[in-house]
Amino acid sequence: MGVPFEALLPYGIMLGMFGFTGAALSKIRHMQNGGKRARHSVDQWDRQMMDRDRRLTGFLRGQTDNPIAPAGFELSNAWRVEKKIV
Known part of the structure; x- marks a missing residue:
């Protein structure tokens, strides 16, 4: 006795939604990284760079391969300064 195809429709819909969601999240992550692949195991040095x-x-x-920093780079200091406790 065969299984009616109506019983398999919910599974097909769920599989399609999981596939669509995975592809959409992958595309969003790809766009957020400037068209480059996502990075894994990023340590402190990588975060700093x-x-x-x-x-x-x-x-x-x-x-960038420009040897001269753009104007205003000297003002964008990476060091975080905390307020002095008095």
Whole structure:
């Protein structure tokens, strides 16, 4: 005895929605990284360099080969300053 196809429709719909959601999240992550693949196991050094790249280019994963920093880079200090406790 066969299984009526109506019983398999919910499974097909769920599989389609999971596939669509996975593809959409992958595309959003790809767009957020400036068209580059997502990074894994990012340590403190990588975060520091990515922050520097963001301050130089405006994008977290952007890189530049210009040897001279753009105007205003000297004012975008990466050091965080805390207020003095009196």
